[in-house]
Amino acid sequence: MASDSEEQSKQYALKAEKAEKEIERLQAEINLLSDPAQLQKEGLASPELEKLRGENQKLTFQLKHLKKNLENEQARGRDFALDVRGIIEDIFGLAIYSAFPEVPNPTILVMPSSKFADYQCNSAMSIAQQLGTITGQKKNPREVAQAIVKELPESEFFEKIEIAGPGFINITLKKEFVLKEIGFLLTQGVKPPKLDKKRVVIDYSSPNIAKEMHVGHLRSTIIGESMSRLLEWVGHDVLRLNHLGDWGTQFGMLIAHLIDKFPNLLKERPNIGDLQEFYRESKVRFDNDEVFKRRAYECVVKLQAKDPFYYSAWKIIYDISMKETYRLYKRLQVSDKLVERGESFYQERMVSLVKDLQESGRTELDEEGRRVMYVEGFTVPLMIVKSDGGFTYDTSDLACIKQRLQEEKADWIIYVVDAGQSTHLETVFKAAAQLGWTDKSKHRIDHVAFGLVLGEDK
Template identity: 55%
Template sequence: MTDQLSKEQQRLAELESEISKFEEAITNIRQGDFSETSDELNRAMTENTKLKFRLEILNKAISNERKSLKTAPQVSGMISIVSHLKDVFQQAIVAAFPELNNAPCVVTESPKADYQCSSSMAICQLLKEKQIKTSPMEVAKKIIEKIPYSSLIDKTEISGPGFINIFLSKDYVKQAIHSILNDGVKPPQTEKKRIVIDFSSPNVAKEMHVGHLRSTIIGDSIARLLEFMGHDVLRINHVGDWGTQFGMLIAHLEDRFPDFVNVSPPIADLQSFYKESKKRFDEDEEFKKRAYDRVVKLQSGESNSTKAWQLICDVSRREFQKIYDSLDIKIVERGESFYQSRMEKLVKELETKGLLEADDGRFIMWGDKNDDFGGIPLTIIKTGGGFTYDTSDMATIKQRIEEEKADWLIYITDAGQATHFKAIFSCAKRAGILDSSKIRVDHVGFGVVLGEDGKKFKTRSGDTVKLAELLDEGLKRSIAKLMEKERDKILNEEEMKEAQKNVAYGCIKYADLSKNCKNEYVFSFDKMLEDKGNTAVYLLYANTRICSIARNLGEEFLKSLPKLKKETSIELEHVKELKLAKVLIQFPDIIDRILRDLTINTLCEYLYQIATTFTEFYDVCYCIEKNKQGEIVKINTSRILLCEAATAVMSECFKILGLKTLQKI
């Protein structure tokens, strides 16, 4: 560490000497005949500028090194290793090749080392464009010569045509594990934002079905991740509680329960109630006319129609809440009705700006002509004067930006709505509502759920699978699996119930989240309840086993853990110990990666990697040694603390995914 600093200081002194000579030369030239020596003056000034730039880079590097030397023994907090290494290698590249502007710096994980910088080939090409002949190997050598000191780097070496392999310092890995044990699993630092995330979004008077499962689970997990990062997150349930269908529901309610204003109607099966009203709407012209009349009355605020609408919404809301309670989903309902007055104001604003165009009785709006989806018009006012989903979604984006002061908007819907949202974003830009340079907006689209026959997941009768029934079936399958494994002989009644719920709901969630959400996935209880492979059961079991290692040493040992975490030196002598530790400290990088593209399956893959790496470690590294009589003869405290770090990281991953862990399984 000190040797590296000395080298940097020597390089700094050499540069300072060169700059001094050039500055002296410039002064002498200026005092002489400027016109005859202008070329020499320009050359000297150019060199002077380059050297000053390099000096600034090295000064920054030395400042960082001195800080590292001072604080290295007290490193705390988890950091993004990839981000740190990019900063280090960016400094090296700038110092090695000051003549290049914006030279690429690419650092990734590597199977041949811990990390790898693969910038040499691209830099070599840029140099050739400047008529500078070199090779990727020579470029890599120059980069390595200029790498500033970093307490994370143990060594570097050149591999292949010019890849730079990077090996982490074992001391840093130990310090990072100590940080996990004593400071907890912390998120990478980031600027805090106000984020509105729109997910789940069922329709009133209709039961939630399997199609709502993905939006609800994916949206909740992304929200949990953002909350873990410390962002101010507003979870919105954009419920379909407005529109033509309510006219027929209100008219049907009036016929079935004439005294609904005074006596709350006993609507037990809202789905059947909806089907009855829809059948009448399709077959009875007089009923249809009355239904349209009720829509007008509802939108004008007529008391009886409003009362009927509220009753229907309340019945749906109670049914939705049962699902959300089962899946531990926290969400704020804000239906389409919330935006009615805002839609009216929006339309007036768009008219004033001249953005609406008459089109065969309706009024449409085109998006930003510079966008790929600007050529897809929105229907803002339909024939007859009513509003559409386009109007509603334009009003929501305006409300979330202007009233909620959102910095980031996220919509979780099926992939089929991707074009619709691209058009919404484009029109919002054109209307001056959305400034994409200041506000991030994402549509996370997901594929459909398939049955084991590879077709869209439906019941045997061809109906859509109700989400409540799916969850009930999960509970039945879960308890059957636990009984098959004779868990009832180990767990008491209360523990069995907890295991049943956590396994059932955990399996349903994880089977979805572990797949790339953009793709379709096959729903199979048999596969998701397997206790091998990348499944919730396997991971929950692995985490429970890790937790039990320290617990098996008794209460006294558990009480001593806080002190041991602070005072025990982590030893990573075995290759499997070091491998596990290096996987654990990748957590901030995994989080950074997910935040870029909102792909939660990346976290599932990482969780599975921890579990499998832990198994490799546990198979060859004894934490507790016993004699033939079963008596404990040796406790490897360092390894037990490594186990504690593993379960700490795994537990945080489970929380983000919305899975509940178990003490026993």
């Protein structure tokens, strides 16, 4: 047994020794291959091969160097304009939050200034008021301004910061920075600033069917189209909407008059040469003829129920009116991206909205049998359903903003509407927030108001 064991041990030793020699041989080959001079000495590599290997190493080094330079150039270069005012707001925002962390949502107000400096920060006065409310003690705005300036970080943008008057902070930009931006403008042309792309829904123009566009509609159209082009240019996803007045009581009046004037209207399309005159005729009848008024209300009910005959009559009026509107749009060069989406579009959504509001206890009946919704901060409620069961502008505008937020996924909604609608729109915006449709951190809603043209009676 012992002899067998010794023999087995010898065999293992021989195998181990053989394996070690094989390892040594392989390591020698590896060392040889990695040593160009030894390869040449052994005759395994020619001088030409070694020369090519050297050239390859030089080219590899140059390629890495060029790539590095290119990365640096790309890092330095930009294809967008700087938002100078936005930069200043960001810097002063940091200083304000550092100086007054106890103030929730402080006002950061930076304005261009041509008189004393390049820009001016006017936040000190409003922050002083907020601090007074929080602490119960009056705060000097100039001291607030001094605290803000003290917290300003080092910046390559500012040449001089001065406090003037009761707390205005004057900001002078560095000449080198301004010259650099002018150079960019001259070499790169006018570029939009870099920003986060948003889904923008902009409501403008919005004429009434069967009525001529007045100067308010023209203003809304021109302002809204200009804003849409600018927002698209800077990179936002813009949806242009034309919130037409194409539903409600006036269409019952128009349809009833249309039926009387053109009994065969569905077979022979009527030729209404002057739709405005047609509207005036129907209005006179509506105001002076009780039988006609009752018929007009019946037409409204049938139209809202989408009765085929009455809906076809409505479409005739709609098409004639829009033909004239588009003639004007063409002269104004309004984008063909403007989408027709009148009050009629929201009919089914209004029905659903009223049902949801009623079931959730958000509405109540007033003493006249109208269903209303009270909105925090406003004494006059939104009228959701009239006593006769009809819907109102309040109903359609609530359904409208809900659709834009939830179906269109709007980040930013803009209403280009005259200043006379300010209170109504503020109520609708607050109602949307009260119903949980809007989130201040995600949504922005603006009313771009313009003035009214008044008659001699003011």
